[in-house]
Amino acid sequence: MGQNIADMIDGLDLFRDFAYRELEVVAGYLAYQEVPRGDTIFREGDPGSNMLILLEGKMGIYKGGESGQYLLSYEGRGRMVGDMALLDRELRSASCVAESDCQLLSLGGDALDRMALEAPAVAYHFMHNLARLLSKRLRRTSGILAEHLLN
Template sequence: MSDHSHLNAEIRDMLMDCGLFDTLQASEFAVAAGYFSLSNMSAGETIFAEGDAGTFMCILHRGQVSVRKTDSSGQAVEIAVLRRGAFGEMAVLDGERRSASCVAASECQLLTLGKDSLEKMLNEAPRIAARIIRALAVALSKRLRMQDGQRLAQV
């Protein structure tokens, strides 16, 4: 097994494991894996910074990520700690600037999907790309509903 196909199999297994893309069939995971990259980050490393142009999304496979936002006095305030799942996915869908910074709070293993890779997948494997985009949209809408629920609870 070549390094490339071994890496592809590792990425495929992580995609199957992350629970985001349950609508994909086994063979489709293998195809999708070819468009994702694997990154290892050290504790304290910035994954992306608030205000950056968003060019990729991440799926946290292992480790913890600190989400930070700059407050009115210019201080970075931690607003969440992620332990698993996707983040930064809005940037891949809308290309807007990052609304927060993400910093590795521990050693992290991430899957990343670049905007270019997603475009490429849309051209080469449109059905699979559509399922990936749909899964991201569902994950985002769930998060928004949760935030709305929290806001209503605070009123």
């Protein structure tokens, strides 16, 4: 891996206003993993309790329908997926496939709970930024839905 996790997340949108010391704290709760091209990272309907941050590579997000799988989006460096499962610990709402070799960081619900107990200010900062990004995503999705309904 060569590079430390704090350096890997430095500059990503989720951590854009974190001090380096905060990045080091968050890094202690993240797990690094590599996923080869073509592997399914998680499937729609799987139990979920972690989110992923894509460091390198490209992932496809797919939703099942009556006539197969539909591509919802491609996600690249710095994007997060599975964030809803981290928060609500519900079943996965879509499938995630490695479209290329991927380097990921994972944050599990148990690790987030530990961070909240051990480093509450950093956990609050993380959750605040996560909420901001989720709000942005919801606004974008609402706009797409409204446009679709008007056409």
